[in-house]
């Protein structure tokens with residue numbers, strides 16, 4: 001039986017889309033992009049284990065099953081009613097229209113009419129309003145056991161989908177805030193972004209069973225390493241600071257105790273440009289967020305280091321960026337010694353978006369080609385709103 005599923009992305013749709021494409025490479029799954037809705041339609045020949053799939057993804061927040069895609073308004077209402085009628089005596093439901101094809105007023109009319117009809121057969125009927133057009137949060141859907149209906153209008157007919165899986169908010173919250181050690185100054189990655197990066201590094205993780213090794217040579221607090229463990233990798237982390245490695249050790253011990261991954265981790269203190277000092281070879285993939293320079297603070301159009309301890313003029317900023325370029329190129333040259341042929345590198349290169357000018361990683365990307373890597377894709381941008389440093393994620397392939 002062919003089913004169609006919608007994958008809804010959070011705040012990073014571009015990354016969510018690539019993660020999903022990467023995730024389903026080589027699976028017999030046909031995908032259709034409805035990019036203008038920031039969501040993805042997936043058609044498949046058999047029913048997927050949707051909660052397991054969702055638990056493996058970082059940037060998909062919901063999966064919904066398409067109930068029909070050629071409804072007029074009356075059929076839409078009838079389809080929702082029929083779906084709710086099937087369930088238990090108590091009904092909790094919500095509706096939203098992520099593409100805004102139905103106005104708030106039309107959604108209200110729909111709700112009232114469905115409630116009226118349901119009241120003839122059901123005892124307790126509760127409707128939960130969505131905070132915005134994107135629909136209800138994962139927490140509300142899971143806790144209140146809400147039947148959520150999503151309504152789109154890709155052409156002149158309505159598409160109706162029912163949310164069937166939501167992100168495991170308990171896992172993500174624990175994976176982020178439950179760790180013994182955090183270091184906001186060095187710019188820790190959100191675990192969901194780290195997971196998406198891990199997924200970009202592999203073709204079709206849902207099919208891969210053999211043992212794979214993931215390395216993060218700028219591991220910091222170990223966010224990428226923990227999400228690598230979650231994805232079934234044996235992970236190796238290194239950082240040039242022994243103080244950092246002590247904390248990473250505690251974080252990953254905590255993670256292992258909490259989530260019992262099947263594979264192990266090992267950690268080393270070493271500079272990323274001297275990585276081949278370690279007894280490593282045949283690494284499957286390197287997933288990393290390198291050092292990104294000092295934390296910058298913008299005040300009245302001027303750039304300072306954190307706490308406004310030092311003002312950074314244009315020349316100083318350009319030198320900082322040049323230093324980063326040198327570090328990344330030196331590291332990528334070194335990593336070829338331990339990475340498998342065709343091994344992947346998923347790496348973040350920062351760009352600085354400053355009041356008077358911008359510094360982008362274009363030169364680094366040019367040089368990377370000369371080192372013997374091909375650029376599979378990038379940049380996929382990630383940043384917090386208003387941030388002056390944007391993270392550009394690239395996927396590289398080791399050619400030799």
Ligand SMILES: C[S@@+](CC[C@H](N)C(=O)[O-])C[C@H]1O[C@@H](n2cnc3c(N)ncnc32)[C@H](O)[C@@H]1O
Pocket residue numbers: 186187188189217218219220221222223224238239240241244270271272273289290291292327
């Ligand atoms: C941006 S942080 C990584 C944060 C990490 N992704 C996380 O979520 O915790 C960069 C890390 O690189 C380390 N570092 C800086 N220069 C390095 C070098 N040359 N070799 C190895 N590690 C380095 C720093 O100690 C820092 O922990």
